[in-house]
Amino acid sequence: MTSFDVVEAGLAVATARAATPLLWALLGETLGQRAGVVNLGTEGQMLIGAATAFGVTSASGSPWLGFVAGAFAGVTLSSLHAAMCLRFRANQFASGLAVWMIGFGLSSYLGDKLVGESITGFRELGATRFGARLPFIAHVTPTTLLGFAATLGLGLFLYRTRSGLTLRAVGESRAAARAAGVRVDLVQALALLAGGALSGAGGAVLSIDYAQTWAEGMTQGRGLVAVGLVIVARWNPYLALPAALLFGGAEALVLRLQSAGSDSSAHLLHMLPYLTALFVLVVSCLRKTHTTAPAELRTVLER
Amino acid sequence: MKSVLALGAAPSAVGELGAWRRLTAPNSALMTLLKTILLFGAASALLFACLKRSPWLAFQTLWQGSFGSGFALSETLVKAGPVLFCALATSLPARLGLVSVGAEGQLVAGSITGTAAVLALGDVRKVVLLPVMLLAGALGGAAYGALAGALRARLRVNETIGTLLLNYLPPLLVVYLVYGPWKDPNSLGWPATISFPDGARFASYFGTRVHAGIALGVVVTLTAHVLLVRTRWGSELALLREGPLLARRAGLSFERAVLWVMALGGAIAGVAGMIETSVLESRLQAGIGTGAGYAGFLVAFLARRDLRLVLPVTLVVAGLGAAGDNLQLNLELPSSITHVLEGLLFAATLVARGSTTKQEEAS
Numbered sequence: 321m322t323s324f325d326v327v328e329a330g331l332a333v334a335t336a337r338a339a340t341p342l343l344w345a346l347l348g349e350t351l352g353q354r355a356g357v358v359n360l361g362t363e364g365q366m367l368i369g370a371a372t373a374f375g376v377t378s379a380s381g382s383p384w385l386g387f388v389a390g391a392f393a394g395v396t397l398s399s400l401h402a403a404m405c406l407r408f409r410a411n412q413f414a415s416g417l418a419v420w421m422i423g424f425g426l427s428s429y430l431g432d433k434l435v436g437e438s439i440t441g442f443r444e445l446g447a448t449r450f451g452a453r454l455p456f457i458a459h460v461t462p463t464t465l466l467g468f469a470a471t472l473g474l475g476l477f478l479y480r481t482r483s484g485l486t487l488r489a490v491g492e493s494r495a496a497a498r499a500a501g502v503r504v505d506l507v508q509a510l511a512l513l514a515g516g517a518l519s520g521a522g523g524a525v526l527s528i529d530y531a532q533t534w535a536e537g538m539t540q541g542r543g544l545v546a547v548g549l550v551i552v553a554r555w556n557p558y559l560a561l562p563a564a565l566l567f568g569g570a571e572a573l574v575l576r577l578q579s580a581g582s583d584s585s586a587h588l589l590h591m592l593p594y595l596t597a598l599f600v601l602v603v604s605c606l607r608k609t610h611t612t613a614p615a616e617l618r619t620v621l622e623r
Numbered sequence: 624m625k626s627v628l629a630l631g632a633a634p635s636a637v638g639e640l641g642a643w644r645r646l647t648a649p650n651s652a653l654m655t656l657l658k659t660i661l662l663f664g665a666a667s668a669l670l671f672a673c674l675k676r677s678p679w680l681a682f683q684t685l686w687q688g689s690f691g692s693g694f695a696l697s698e699t700l701v702k703a704g705p706v707l708f709c710a711l712a713t714s715l716p717a718r719l720g721l722v723s724v725g726a727e728g729q730l731v732a733g734s735i736t737g738t739a740a741v742l743a744l745g746d747v748r749k750v751v752l753l754p755v756m757l758l759a760g761a762l763g764g765a766a767y768g769a770l771a772g773a774l775r776a777r778l779r780v781n782e783t784i785g786t787l788l789l790n791y792l793p794p795l796l797v798v799y800l801v802y803g804p805w806k807d808p809n810s811l812g813w814p815a816t817i818s819f820p821d822g823a824r825f826a827s828y829f830g831t832r833v834h835a836g837i838a839l840g841v842v843v844t845l846t847a848h849v850l851l852v853r854t855r856w857g858s859e860l861a862l863l864r865e866g867p868l869l870a871r872r873a874g875l876s877f878e879r880a881v882l883w884v885m886a887l888g889g890a891i892a893g894v895a896g897m898i899e900t901s902v903l904e905s906r907l908q909a910g911i912g913t914g915a916g917y918a919g920f921l922v923a924f925l926a927r928r929d930l931r932l933v934l935p936v937t938l939v940v941a942g943l944g945a946a947g948d949n950l951q952l953n954l955e956l957p958s959s960i961t962h963v964l965e966g967l968l969f970a971a972t973l974v975a976r977g978s979t980t981k982q983e984e985a986s
Contacts, residue, residue: 360787404970408977413722413783414924418969421917425962429674432957536959544787551784587799594791601788605780621781 331572333459338575339568341366341526341539343467345546346553346560347474348394348518353550354478355511356491356616360416361401362519363543364423365394369523371427374534377439386439387463387524394520395513397423402512406505412620424537434534441532463525470518474557487511491614519543545597551621552597552604554612563600570596658975659968666967676954688949689942695949697831703941704902705730707840708895709919710926710933711847712768712888716782717923718851718860719877719884725771725786726892727916729764731793733893734900735800736763738816738907741823742805752822756901757894764893765886767793772885776878782885790916798909805907815908825902836898841934843891848930860884892916914962918944921969940965 345366352359359365373390377383397419404415445465446458457465478484490497490507498504526542527534545567553559570593578586613621646653668678689699709726716723737760744752771789774780798814807817825834851857863870863880870877895915900907922940926932943965947958 360783400970404973404977408974410973410977411722413724414969415973417724417917417920418966418973421921421962421966421969423966425959425964425966428959428962429957432959541788541791544784548784548788551781585799585803587795587802590795590798591792594788594795598785598788601784602774602778602780605774605778 330459331569331576332456334572334576335565335569336456336460336464337530337568338571339564340464340467341522341530342542342546342549342567343471343561343564344463344522344525345519345543346522346549346564347467347470347557348515348522349543349546349550350515350553350555350557350560351474351487351518352508352512352515353617354491354555354614355487355508356494356614356620357401357405357508357512358412358416358547358617358620359398359401359419359512359515360413360544360547361397361419361423362416362515362546363539363541364420364427365397365516365519366423366523366526366539366543367427367537368397368423368430369394369520370527370538371431371434371523371534372520373524374434374437374439374527375430377441377528378434378437381440383440383442383528386528387521390524390528391517391521394516394518394523396516398512398516398519399509401516402509405512406509420543428536431534431536435536437534439528439532441528461529463529467525468561471557471561478557488614491616494616519546522546541594545594548597548601551613552600554604555614555617566600567593567597655975658978659972662971662975663968666971667964670960670963670967674956674960676956681950681954684949684953685943685946688946694831695945697829697833698948699938699942699945700837701832701834701902702945703937704834704837704840705895705899705915706918706922706941706944707837707844707933707937708891708898709916710922710937711844711919711930712764712892712895712916713920713923714926714930714933715847715884715888715891716772716881717928718857718864719880720864721775721881721884722783723768723771723786723885723888724783724917724920725768725789725885725889726919727914728786728790728793729767729889729892730896730899730916731797731911732767732889732896733760733764734896734907734911735793735796736760736766736893737897738805738900741819742816746820747822749822752820753825756823757897760893760897761890762893764896765890768889768892769882769886771889772882775885776881782881794909794911794913797907797911801908807906813908815904816906819901819905823901824905825898827902832902834898834902836895836902839898840895843894844930844933847891851930892919914944918965921965924969925972940968943968 345362349359349362369390372393373386376389377386380386400422401415401419404410404418405412442461442463444459444461478488486502487507490502490504494504523539526539531538549563549567553563574589574592577589645651648654671678671681688695690696709730712726712729713723737756740756740759741752744755767789771782771786774785775782801814801816805816807815825836827834851860859875860880862873863875863877867877896911900911918940922933922936926936944961947961950956950960951958
C-alpha cells in the first residue's frame, strides 16, 4: 500500500482527490434540496459513513465492501431526518442538527477502537491495465472517477428523466405536485435517502481513500460546506463539480504551502478552504441566486 | 405557541376542571413534555440495550453522574455555565425568527479577544482586569455575531449556513496563536499561552470548581428575560417576527434588528468564552468550548420562547454532559455517547412536538 502523498502528486490530481469526498456529499445534498429539503445532517451522515467504511474495510480487507457499507450507514441516518421532517413536520435545520449530533456521537463510539488502525485502501488506477498509460487517471482512485460519473448520472436523472422531473416539481411546489397526483412525501423521502447514500459514500471516500485513517470528527465541516456549496452551485449537479473542485483545490494548496514552510503561520492556512467556501457563498448570494432556488426551499432558506 | 402559553396562564374564567382539561389536552405543553421524556427514555434505553449495557444501570449512572451527589451537581453546574450563555446567544436571534448556530464560533472569538486583553494588560488588579477581560470577550463575540448578522441583513446569506461555516474559523485562529505569536516560551512545546495572572482568575467556591461565572449567567438570563418581556425593544422584535409588513409600516428596520440581536447574542457567547478560558485552564489553548455552542442550541430549542425555562433545561443538558465521565468509569462507554444522548433528546423533542402539531391540524 502506498498512502497518497498530496505533495508528490500534481496539483490537478491532488485537487481532484481532495475534492472527491466533498463532491459525493455535495451531490447528495443537491438531490435533497432539489426536492425541497435542506439536510444539515449531511455532516453526521458523512461521519457515520466514514467510521463504518473504515471499520468494514479494516475487518474485511476490501475497500469496495467498506464503500458500500459507508453508503448504507448514510442511508440509515438520513432516514431519521426524513422521518422527522416529513412525518413529524420538524424544522429542517433543527432536525438536521439532531442528526448531526447523533452521527457525530455514534461515529466517535464506533471509531473509538479504530484510531491508529491502518488499512489498504483503493489502489491508484495506474496500477491497473486500464489506467497505466493515462496521464491524470493513472494517479486517481476509482472513487474519483465514480464521483465524476455520479455527477453526470445525477444530472441526466434530474434533467432528462420523468422521475427527475417529478422530483424537481415537488421541490418547486408540494401543493401543485400533490394536486397532480404525486406522492410528495414519498418523493422527498426517497431523495433524502438517496442523498444519505451519497453523503455516506462521501464519508467513506474520506476515511478509506483520501485520509486512509479514522479520526473523531474527521469531516471537519465538509458536510456543512456541502450545504453552502449547493447554493453556490445553484442546485445544479453539473455545477457541483467545479464547486467541489474549488474547495478541494484550496485544500490541496494548503497542504502544498504547508510542506513548503513549516512555521506557525501554516496553521492559519487551514482557514483557506472555509474562507473560500464562505466567499463564494457570499458572492453567489449577491447575484440573487435565490431566484433560481427550488421554490419550496425558499420558504426554508428565506423566512 | 398557544400550547406553551397555556401552562403559565391563570385559568380564572375557565375554572378548575377547564384548567385540568387544558393541561391534559393532547397538544398542551405538559403532554408534549411527557411525550418527549417517554420518547427519549425509550430511545436511550434502546441505545444502551444495543450496546449490551443494562438500560436501568445506565440511567442510574446518568443520575449519579449529574445530580446524584454534591460533587456531581457541582460538575453539572460547571458544565452548565457556557451552555447557558450559548443558549441565550441562540435565543436572542430566535426572537426575530433567526436560526443562528453561531454560538460555538462566537464563544471562541470572545476567548481570543479576552485573552488579548489579558496579555496586553499583564498583572494588574482584579477589579480592573476581570471586567476589562470580560468586556473584551464580549466585544469579540459581538463583532463575530454581527458579521454573520451583516451577511444575513445586507447580503441575504442564510444565517444558519453562514454561522455554521463561520464556526470553523476561530478555533483555527486559536491554534495559530498558541503555536505562534502567543505561545508561552517556557511551556516546553505545549501549545498554550502563558498562565493568566491572578487578576484574571475567577475564585471557586465550596471546595469545588463552581465559580462566579455561573451566577453571572443566571443574572444575564433574567436580565435578558426582562429586556424581552418588559421593554419596547422586546415588543419590537416580536412585531418584526410576527408581522414584518406591519413592523415596516411602523418604521422598524428588520436589518438593524438582525445586527443587534446577533451582536448581543455574540457578546453573551463571547463572555462565556472568556470565562471558560479563565476557569478551566487559566490560559488559552486549543479545544476551548468544544460542543457548548451546539448544546446551547439544543437548550434554546427545548426552552422555546420563555427565557426563564432556559435555566432548568440547561441543567438537564449539562447534566447529560457531566455524566459522560461516569458512563466511562462504570459502563466502559466512551464519553462520546453523551453526544448521541443529546442528539436523541433533540430528536425526541422534534418528534413529540411534531405529533402534537399533527393533532392540532386534524382538530
